[in-house]
Amino acid sequence: MAIPTQYPVIAIGGAEDKVGECTVLRSFFDSAGGTQATIGIVPCASQEPSVVGARYHRIFNAMGAQAVQVLDMQRPQECDEGRWLQLLDACTGIFLSGGDQIRLFDFIHGSTFITAIKERLRMGTLAVAGTSAGAAVMGEKMIAGGSSGESPNRSLVNLMDGLGIVPELLVDQHFHNRNRMARLLSAVAAHPDKLGMGLDEDTCAAFRGDGTFQVMGKGTVTIIDSGALTHTNYRFSDLTSPLSLHNLRVHILSEGDHYDYQRRRVGAPSLEVTS
Amino acid sequence: MAIPTQYPVIAIGGAEDKVGECTVLRSFFDSAGGTQATIGIVPCASQEPSVVGARYHRIFNAMGAQAVQVLDMQRPQECDEGRWLQLLDACTGIFLSGGDQIRLFDFIHGSTFITAIKERLRMGTLAVAGTSAGAAVMGEKMIAGGSSGESPNRSLVNLMDGLGIVPELLVDQHFHNRNRMARLLSAVAAHPDKLGMGLDEDTCAAFRGDGTFQVMGKGTVTIIDSGALTHTNYRFSDLTSPLSLHNLRVHILSEGDHYDYQRRRVGAPSLEVTS
Numbered sequence: 001m002a003i004p005t006q007y008p009v010i011a012i013g014g015a016e017d018k019v020g021e022c023t024v025l026r027s028f029f030d031s032a033g034g035t036q037a038t039i040g041i042v043p044c045a046s047q048e049p050s051v052v053g054a055r056y057h058r059i060f061n062a063m064g065a066q067a068v069q070v071l072d073m074q075r076p077q078e079c080d081e082g083r084w085l086q087l088l089d090a091c092t093g094i095f096l097s098g099g100d101q102i103r104l105f106d107f108i109h110g111s112t113f114i115t116a117i118k119e120r121l122r123m124g125t126l127a128v129a130g131t132s133a134g135a136a137v138m139g140e141k142m143i144a145g146g147s148s149g150e151s152p153n154r155s156l157v158n159l160m161d162g163l164g165i166v167p168e169l170l171v172d173q174h175f176h177n178r179n180r181m182a183r184l185l186s187a188v189a190a191h192p193d194k195l196g197m198g199l200d201e202d203t204c205a206a207f208r209g210d211g212t213f214q215v216m217g218k219g220t221v222t223i224i225d226s227g228a229l230t231h232t233n234y235r236f237s238d239l240t241s242p243l244s245l246h247n248l249r250v251h252i253l254s255e256g257d258h259y260d261y262q263r264r265r266v267g268a269p270s271l272e273v274t275s
Numbered sequence: 276m277a278i279p280t281q282y283p284v285i286a287i288g289g290a291e292d293k294v295g296e297c298t299v300l301r302s303f304f305d306s307a308g309g310t311q312a313t314i315g316i317v318p319c320a321s322q323e324p325s326v327v328g329a330r331y332h333r334i335f336n337a338m339g340a341q342a343v344q345v346l347d348m349q350r351p352q353e354c355d356e357g358r359w360l361q362l363l364d365a366c367t368g369i370f371l372s373g374g375d376q377i378r379l380f381d382f383i384h385g386s387t388f389i390t391a392i393k394e395r396l397r398m399g400t401l402a403v404a405g406t407s408a409g410a411a412v413m414g415e416k417m418i419a420g421g422s423s424g425e426s427p428n429r430s431l432v433n434l435m436d437g438l439g440i441v442p443e444l445l446v447d448q449h450f451h452n453r454n455r456m457a458r459l460l461s462a463v464a465a466h467p468d469k470l471g472m473g474l475d476e477d478t479c480a481a482f483r484g485d486g487t488f489q490v491m492g493k494g495t496v497t498i499i500d501s502g503a504l505t506h507t508n509y510r511f512s513d514l515t516s517p518l519s520l521h522n523l524r525v526h527i528l529s530e531g532d533h534y535d536y537q538r539r540r541v542g543a544p545s546l547e548v549t550s
Contacts, residue, residue: 148451148454149451149452149454150451150452151475151478151494151495151529152451152527176423176424176425176426176427176454176457177425178424178454179423179424179451179453179454179456181451181454181456182451185527200426200517203426203517218426218517219425219426219517220427220518220519224525230541231541231543233529233543241529242475242478242493242494242529242530243495243527243529244495244528244529244532244543245526246526246528246532246541247524248524248527249522249523249525250499250520250523250524251520251521251522251523252518252519252520252521252523253519253521254426254516254518257519257521266505266506266521266522268506268519268521
């Protein structure tokens with residue numbers, strides 16, 4: 001069952017519209033096949049997986065999906081069980097809910113379940129969306145937590161490995177909403193080879209599968225590219241010293257903007273004709 | 276009485292240390308002549324000018340200034356009165372307190388008092404420092420107010436004329452502390468010819484008088500340079516639409532870093548030998 005997915009991966013900044021036009025959730029629904037979609041909801045980032053699972057179940061059902069299932073694993077070890085792989089096989093879309101990204105990572109990483117998801121993405125037969133914690137896990141490195149209200153410094157962010165769905169990225173969410181610029185800058189200072197991506201609420205980066213993504217939704221996507229960095233004091237800084245980062249390239253992207261994250265080039269809607 | 280001032284202008288991000296080493300306030304004290312300084316405190320940004328004035332009076336007295344005076348104007352019209360100009364004449368340093376930048380602007384702009392301050396700066400016989408509201412007024416354009424917690428958009432920031440002490444700048448304060456990245460970005464989108472400067476608390480940009488400044492204090496100074504901007508939707512955006520800004524150059528500067536704001540070039544401490 002190969003349904004062409006316009007956006008195989010969608011990273012959402014959290015707090016997406018669930019009652020109005022649902023622009024962001026609908027883009028995932030469409031990419032998963034629309035009325036032909038079988039959607040699997042993975043709510044295990046949440047401490048209340050059944051509540052969260054049921055909420056998204058109602059939403060995708062109301063949109064008219066052919067089938068919606070909540071993959072409500074109870075323990076990390078379960079992810080290797082055949083029943084989840086069988087359910088995944090039937091899915092055209094997987095939705096990773098919000099909650100705690102460490103919990104989500106603990107459930108899924110290293111499992112046959114995530115291996116199968118990545119294989120299906122490679123084959124182009126699956127759409128995967130993640131919101132908040134579900135977006136945070138997408139990079140090879142992940143912001144596991146941190147704080148705000150301070151100048152960029154090493155202690156401001158806790159970094160761990162992520163699921164590596166889009167390895168190039170270092171994702172933060174609820175971005176301008178929760179004052180997370182300083183912590184994303186601190187994360188990029190630790191991993192300057194990664195591309196910092198700050199997702200605002202009700203906003204998503206919709207990846208096309210060709211190394212580019214497009215922005216949709218109410219807010220902005222902030223890109224921090226340290227590819228031309230000329231100086232940082234990161235290595236020589238103690239945990240709480242303010243960081244220096246010279247010559248960052250930063251893009252503020254809004255609805256319709258697109259970005260080539262492999263070539264690190266940005267484009268506006270009007271320049272979008274060919275690629 | 277010509278006392279050479281190392282840093283004729285110092286812009287402070289607010290909440291500077293007033294009880295410990297007072298690094299930031301001491302740099303102003305030294306630039307005003309140290310124990311030979313006559314310091315004039317202008318507290319009129321504050322709704323409690325006598326309280327604020329007295330606090331800084333105690334601090335600079337304790338540091339050992341030769342004389343400290345509070346220039347406690349009660350009404351905007353007063354600024355043209357000769358008595359304030361006479362007090363200013365005797366000063367080697369003027370300190371602009373925090374409070375409301377609109378109030379400070381209303382008191383001082385267009386007066387013989389600010390004209391005299393600028394003339395003394397040109398002659399190199401005065402040091403001027405401003406904290407919080409006192410820093411906000413430094414540019415030709417000023418962030419008069421705004422909000423936070425949203426994506427960059429036109430409604431996020433109220434812009435007015437500033438006092439133009441360093442015309443090239445568009446200053447924001449309490450920067451990472453109060454989630455002001457989005458509002459400074461919105462301000463820069465409105466005035467892309469200006470250099471966005473975000474000052475963290477207990478941190479300052481100390482201007483040398485040669486077109487460069489140096490960073491001192493506990494946090495960072497963020498510079499947003501839109502000189503290489505390739506696209507913005509600012510003109511075509513309504514008030515609350517998210518903004519696009521492609522190819523901003525951003526620098527996070529910390530203690531010892533310096534920046535040439537006329538040539539728009541950044542330097543690290545180790546590169547600082549000659550200029």
